[in-house]
Amino acid sequence: xxxFNPDFWEIALTSARWDRFSQEDALWHESAxxxxxxxxxxxxxxxxxxxxxxxxDEVLTERQREVVKLYYFREMNQRQIAEILGTSQQAxxxxxYGKARNGRxxxxxxxxxxxxxxxxxxxxx
Numbered sequence: 001x002x003x004f005n006p007d008f009w010e011i012a013l014t015s016a017r018w019d020r021f022s023q024e025d026a027l028w029h030e031s032a033x034x035x036x037x038x039x040x041x042x043x044x045x046x047x048x049x050x051x052x053x054x055x056x057d058e059v060l061t062e063r064q065r066e067v068v069k070l071y072y073f074r075e076m077n078q079r080q081i082a083e084i085l086g087t088s089q090q091a092x093x094x095x096x097y098g099k100a101r102n103g104r105x106x107x108x109x110x111x112x113x114x115x116x117x118x119x120x121x122x123x124x125x
Contacts, residue, residue, distance in 0.1 A: 048122075052122075055113065055116050055117070055122075056113070059113065063085075066085065067081055067092055067096055067109065068109050068113075070084065078093055095107075095109060096108060096109055097109075097111075
């Protein structure tokens with residue numbers, strides 16, 4: 001015997017009954033304007049990613065590039081990156097964000113990237 005779940009009702013519909021529903025009735029429906037806006041955001045994000053990837057290659061050191069690409073573009077965490085590179089999580093963090101020295105933060109890929117974006121007029125979040 002199958003348990004009855006009152007929150008879930010399955011109703012079979014013929015194709016003629018399905019045809020009575022309009023596209024606008026669908027939960028996933030988006031208007032032409034919404035579709036255009038989504039496409040524009042997607043294209044803007046694609047262009048920005050290309051620009052940032054080129055900037056990473058231009059501005060950062062080899063080790064910083066490795067860490068940034070793994071962290072931001074491959075979405076790995078600092079521990080995973082440390083294992084791949086054979087270093088500590090702290091070293092990965094310092095390559096990304098810099099290191100405190102004499103009350104100031106020095107180095108760090110993100111500091112370089114922010115400065116490079118500012119120089120080129122790229123708005124940094």
